[in-house]
Amino acid sequence: MSDPTDDRIRQVMHELADAAPPPPAWEHLQVPPLRLADPPRRGPWLLAAAAIALVVGIVGAAVVLRDRSDRVTTDTPVISPTPPATEIATSTVAPTVVAPSVPAPATSAPSVPSDTAEEPVVPTTIAAPTTPAAAAEGGAELVRRYLADLAAGRFDDAAGWLGASNDWRSRPDLAALTLASDESELPAALAAWCASGALCAEPSSVDAGTNLAGSPVVSATYEVAGTTLTGTFATVEPAAVRGVPPLAGAAGLALLASGADVGVVVARLPGEELVTWNDGALAELGVATAAWVWSDGTFVYREDANTDADGVPQPSTTATRLDGDVVCTVEGRMHRLREVVDGFVASVERVPDAAPPIGSEQPVPNFAVDCATGETTAIDPISWTREGGSRGITRVGDRTFTYEGDAEGNADMTNEQGVSIDGDEYAGYHTFSPDGDRVVYGDFTGAPGPHATARIRSRDTTTGELLWTIDFPEPFGSLSHTGDHVVVAHPPPLMVDPVAPWETTSWIEIYDAERGELLLTVPTVLELIYFG
Amino acid sequence: MGGQLTLEDSYRKWSDDLSRYATALVGPGDAGDLVGEAFSTLLARGEVHWATIREPRAYLYRMVLNGAHMAHRGRQRRQRRELRWSDGPLHGELITQPEVRMALTRLSPQQRAVTFLTYWEDMTPAQVGHTLHVSEGTVKRQLARARTTLRQALS
Numbered sequence: 001m002s003d004p005t006d007d008r009i010r011q012v013m014h015e016l017a018d019a020a021p022p023p024p025a026w027e028h029l030q031v032p033p034l035r036l037a038d039p040p041r042r043g044p045w046l047l048a049a050a051a052i053a054l055v056v057g058i059v060g061a062a063v064v065l066r067d068r069s070d071r072v073t074t075d076t077p078v079i080s081p082t083p084p085a086t087e088i089a090t091s092t093v094a095p096t097v098v099a100p101s102v103p104a105p106a107t108s109a110p111s112v113p114s115d116t117a118e119e120p121v122v123p124t125t126i127a128a129p130t131t132p133a134a135a136a137e138g139g140a141e142l143v144r145r146y147l148a149d150l151a152a153g154r155f156d157d158a159a160g161w162l163g164a165s166n167d168w169r170s171r172p173d174l175a176a177l178t179l180a181s182d183e184s185e186l187p188a189a190l191a192a193w194c195a196s197g198a199l200c201a202e203p204s205s206v207d208a209g210t211n212l213a214g215s216p217v218v219s220a221t222y223e224v225a226g227t228t229l230t231g232t233f234a235t236v237e238p239a240a241v242r243g244v245p246p247l248a249g250a251a252g253l254a255l256l257a258s259g260a261d262v263g264v265v266v267a268r269l270p271g272e273e274l275v276t277w278n279d280g281a282l283a284e285l286g287v288a289t290a291a292w293v294w295s296d297g298t299f300v301y302r303e304d305a306n307t308d309a310d311g312v313p314q315p316s317t318t319a320t321r322l323d324g325d326v327v328c329t330v331e332g333r334m335h336r337l338r339e340v341v342d343g344f345v346a347s348v349e350r351v352p353d354a355a356p357p358i359g360s361e362q363p364v365p366n367f368a369v370d371c372a373t374g375e376t377t378a379i380d381p382i383s384w385t386r387e388g389g390s391r392g393i394t395r396v397g398d399r400t401f402t403y404e405g406d407a408e409g410n411a412d413m414t415n416e417q418g419v420s421i422d423g424d425e426y427a428g429y430h431t432f433s434p435d436g437d438r439v440v441y442g443d444f445t446g447a448p449g450p451h452a453t454a455r456i457r458s459r460d461t462t463t464g465e466l467l468w469t470i471d472f473p474e475p476f477g478s479l480s481h482t483g484d485h486v487v488v489a490h491p492p493p494l495m496v497d498p499v500a501p502w503e504t505t506s507w508i509e510i511y512d513a514e515r516g517e518l519l520l521t522v523p524t525v526l527e528l529i530y531f532g
Numbered sequence: 533m534g535g536q537l538t539l540e541d542s543y544r545k546w547s548d549d550l551s552r553y554a555t556a557l558v559g560p561g562d563a564g565d566l567v568g569e570a571f572s573t574l575l576a577r578g579e580v581h582w583a584t585i586r587e588p589r590a591y592l593y594r595m596v597l598n599g600a601h602m603a604h605r606g607r608q609r610r611q612r613r614e615l616r617w618s619d620g621p622l623h624g625e626l627i628t629q630p631e632v633r634m635a636l637t638r639l640s641p642q643q644r645a646v647t648f649l650t651y652w653e654d655m656t657p658a659q660v661g662h663t664l665h666v667s668e669g670t671v672k673r674q675l676a677r678a679r680t681t682l683r684q685a686l687s
Contacts, residue, residue, distance in 0.1 A: 005683050006651075012636070013556065013651040020555035023547035024568045026540055029575060228665055272669045292677070305676050305683075315680075 139235040140208040143218040146233075146241045150194060151202035155187035162186065163240030173234075173242045176522040179255040190244070197252030198245045199224070199231060199525065210493070215473070217493050222525075224248060225271030229525040230492035232506045246506065246523035250284070253277035256531075259522050260510050262482050264322065266295040266530035274529075276300065278322040285324045295530035297434075299327070299337050314351055319344075319371075328371035335382070336395075337371075344371040349383065361386035399436030399461065413439070419464045425457060431481040434532065437461055438513060440481050456488065458516060468516030477505055480531040485519070486511040487531045539582050543571055546589055550596055556648035557600035557641050570595040590663045593645075597664065600641040636682075643678040646671055 146161035168174045168186050181192035194200035203220035210216050220231040233243035247255060253265045257277050265277040274285035274293060285300060292303040299319045317334035320326045328337055332350035346369045352362055363381035370376075383392030390405045394413070401421065405411040413421045413430060422430065427441040442456035454472040456479060459465060477489040492506040507523040537545065547567055554563035570592060574582055585591045636644065645664060649655045655663065657671040664671070 005679070009647065009679070009682055010651045013648055016556045016648070017552040017652050019560050020548075020552040021560050021564050023543075023551045024564050026543050026547075029543070029568055029571050226668070227670065272673075292680075305680050 139216065140206045140218050142235050142239055142241050143220060143233045143243075144206040147200075147203055147206065147220060147245070150190065150200045150245065153191075155190045155194075158190055159186040161241045163236075172521055174244065175520055176255075176259065177244060179258050179522070193244060196255055197247045197249030198523075199229065199248040200245050203231065219492060220245075222248075225269075227270040229270055230506055231523060231525070232492055244523055246525045248525050250275045250277075250282055252524060252526060253282065254280070256508070256522060256524060256526070256528075259508075259520050260482060260485050260487050260531050262485070262531050264295075264297045264530065264532050265528070266293075266300055266322075268293065268527040268529060270525065274300065274302075276322045276324075281323065283323045285320055293529055295322075296336075297530060297532040298322070300529075301334055301337075303333060317346075317348070319346065328369075330369045330371070332367070342372075345369065346371055347379070347382075349381075352385070361391070394430075396432040396436035397434060399432075401436075401461070403430075413441075415461050415464075419462075421459050421461045421464055423457070423459070423464070423466065425455075429479060431479050431486075432461070433481050433483045433513065435483070438467070438481065440479060440486050440513075442479060443475065456486075458486070458513070467514075470511070470516055478528060480528070481513060482531050484513055485531075486513045486516075487528070489528050537588065539571065539574055539579060542582075542588055542592070546592060547571075550592055552652070553593060553645070553648060554596050554600065556652070557597065557644050566596055566599045569599055590665075593649075593663050594665060597641060597645045600645075639678050639681060643674050643681075646674040647678045647682075650675060 142161060146158055149155075149158035149161065162168070162174065164171060164174060164186055168189075169178055174186070174189075177186075177189040177193050180196040180198075181189055183189040183192055199222055201222065201224075203222050205221045207219050207221070208216060209219055216234070218233040218235060220233060222229045222231065229246070229248065231243070231246045233241055235241055248270060250269060253267060253275060254277055256267075257263065257265045263279045266274070267276075268274055268288065272287045274288045276283045276285060276295075288302055294301050299321060301317055301319050303315050303317045305315050314331060315333055316329065316331050318326060319328040319334060319337045327339075328334070328344045328346050330346050330348050332348040334346045334348050336347040338345050338347075348367050348369050349364045350367065352364060361384045364383045364385060366379050366381045366383075368377045368379050383390060392403055392405075394401045394403060400416055401413050403411040403413045410426050410428060411422075411430070413427070415421055421439050422441050425441075426443065428443040430439050430441040432439050437460070438458060439461050440456055440458045443454075454475045455469060456472075456476070457469045458467040460467060472488075472490070474490075474493065477491045479489075480487040488509045488511065489505040490507050490509065505525055505528060507521055508528065509518055510520045510522065511518055550567045550570070551563050554566040557563075558566055573595070582588070639647065642664070646660055649660045649663060650657075657668045657675065660675075661668045661671045666674075
């Protein structure tokens with residue numbers, strides 16, 4: 001039968017299409033149109049600006065491999081927004097112009113061995129570019145050759161493109177290599193990285209562009225299991241590459257767990273396969289297309305959107321152990337699963353039968369369900385809906401927090417004593433330490449609201465004290481508090497050219513949870529679901 | 533290849549479709565800017581570049597979506613736009629279901645794009661994926677999330 005919700009969505013889409021204004025006259029397109037936002041960093045000028053900045057150098061490390069020290073505000077409560085220091089830093093370096101240089105299409109690899117080079121390696125043949133576009137292409141060409149050498153297993157040559165000195169381990173863009181091996185030589189470390197789940201196959205394309213902060217980046221596009229993935233690189237003068245290929249395979253989970261110092265990682269591989277890493281045990285949980293997946297570190301929950309015979313949406317949730325053993329399937333949204341003496345009991349919310357009357361709210365029915373028998377008992381609700389918002393209870397460890405959410409996605413949270421744990425700031429997403437004593441909150445790339453920011457904050461959930469603030473140059477993708485660390489996943493930088501998969505991960509940053517200091521940057525295209 | 537049509541011919545052929553698409557992504561107030569910006573960018577790159585584009589229509593859809601995503605992150609403009617989305621009338625007609633319009637503001641640009649292409653263009657997930665350069669699985673996941681959000685708004 002036809003889904004009435006689908007019919008209404010279709011109707012709205014048709015109304016939207018009918019509301020479309022006529023496009024501007026062709027003749028008016030000869031001059032730049034009104035900019036959508038932030039003129040200095042947008043639009044067709046970006047490519048030229050990016051190209052120039054790429055040529056002049058001093059570009060790359062600021063993009064993926066930014067020095068965190070100027071971004072974090074430790075122990076300094078910041079109520080009003082602080083300037084995005086990294087954006088300032090990256091934009092102010094551009095005027096440092098030096099003579100442009102770009103590699104000519106030479107076929108030979110760098111001749112200076114990486115382990116003896118103290119300065120960035122210069123390719124054997126250099127030709128001055130004639131246009132900014134050519135200069136930008138020069139940066140892409142460097143990365144293209146570097147990745148070609150990696151794909152061919154020419155690790156000595158690949159290391160040469162990185163222009164690293166003997167202390168390459170201290171370079172932020174190469175530090176992740178230490179997760180894969182204890183090799184002291186860079187070529188051997190690259191080989192170990194590629195053998196540990198990194199995407200070292202040759203990319204389908206390599207393109208120069210800019211991120212939202214206006215900094216040039218080089219994007220490598222890979223086609224894996226029907227999915228388009230993006231690796232992010234940069235180049236610096238005179239001609240050296242920054243960055244390593246992202247982790248993409250299941251083996252990479254072990255490296256991510258090591259980097260974040262956690263025992264459990266849940267992720268979705270390219271191709272939708274769910275995988276878990278549990279203290280050394282890797283398990284495949286099957287393909288999870290078109291499903292919400294989350295985990296509490298003990299179970300993996302998969303929610304599938306279903307519609308009952310009357311067209312009422314009624315999701316079902318399946319919980320598995322980390323090894324893939326299915327232990328419970330229920331109708332509704334399972335928000336907690338407990339193992340009891342003779343089985344499992346799930347706490348499940350189900351969609352109310354009717355919408356709340358305007359101006360009032362109603363509880364979302366909540367049930368305890370015996371997973372073996374299906375026996376269902378009504379229990380106290382934990383969330384309430386109303387027109388344009390909701391409120392509810394979140395339990396973390398022994399702590400209980402309440403939230404008031406509005407239609408924009410902002411949720412104001414308070415602790416047991418009514419103390420705010422997210423101040424006056426917009427907070428679309430909260431993640432807690434396992435004991436609930438610390439919270440980190442910010443907005444999400446995937447569901448931006450009108451007040452979305454590229455900022456995260458940490459607070460003490462007992463006193464409400466602000467511990468630190470971090471500003472990113474662009475919105476982040478996801479956020480996990482593991483107790484000791486905070487893991488932030490970043491989508492690929494938005495490019496001038498159409499590249500779509502911004503909701504995938506391009507790299508993660510691992511921070512010290514107490515001080516907000518960046519500990520490690522790890523490139524990865526895995527869709528990360530849980531760290532803990 | 534894009535070379536089969538000049539930029540101007542491409543504009544005349546697809547600009548109406550793109551305007552409708554852009555309206556679904558950012559609302560009618562910014563739709564014209566979005567389409568105009570995409571073509572201005574292409575004009576700056578020139579016909580030679582355009583001739584190298586293999587699937588110009590899909591390319592244009594991605595450019596518009598990309599522009600929407602960038603605009604989505606422009607804070608001040610976003611606030612103004614979202615206010616218009618949630619409170620004000622749209623160009624021409626008022627959307628008759630404000631709860632759905634409110635829910636649309638909760639979708640990411642890509643979710644809006646997937647929803648529009650599915651429900652207006654009647655594309656299959658495979659066709660949407662081909663147009664947006666993402667996998668069919670990604671399209672299905674995006675669509676499921678969008679529908680979940682919209683369904684909750686309608687429940």
